[in-house]
């Protein structure tokens with residue numbers, strides 16, 4: 001799936017465009033899904049293309065200011081090494097539309113099955129409660 005910036009601007013809000021297409025980051029503790037609880041039902045989808053990214057039961061409370069998940073739906077993401085800001089981080093993007101979602105951090109000691117924190121911008125997600 002490839003669209004021009006103009007086509008993306010037609011379907012995304014300015015903030016969604018800034019984050020998904022221009023590698024932006026939303027301000028911490030402002031996102032709609034920052035503090036929503038894990039649940040047994042539901043899937044968080046990519047707001048750009050509707051691709052399912054995270055099951056709601058992989059969400060956890062990280063207190064980092066953004067929604068956090070410990071594992072993605074297999075094949076939903078692609079990852080890229082990000083060396084910006086003098087750090088080496090793992091950037092994650094939607095595998096289907098190439099939208100920037102956030103970063104993956106490993107080995108921080110969270111009590112989750114993977115010890116990974118997928119730090120996702122709320123603005124990139126749409127919760128589907130089914």
Ligand SMILES: [Zn+2]
Pocket residue numbers: 046047048049050051094095096097098099
């Ligand atoms: Zn997508």
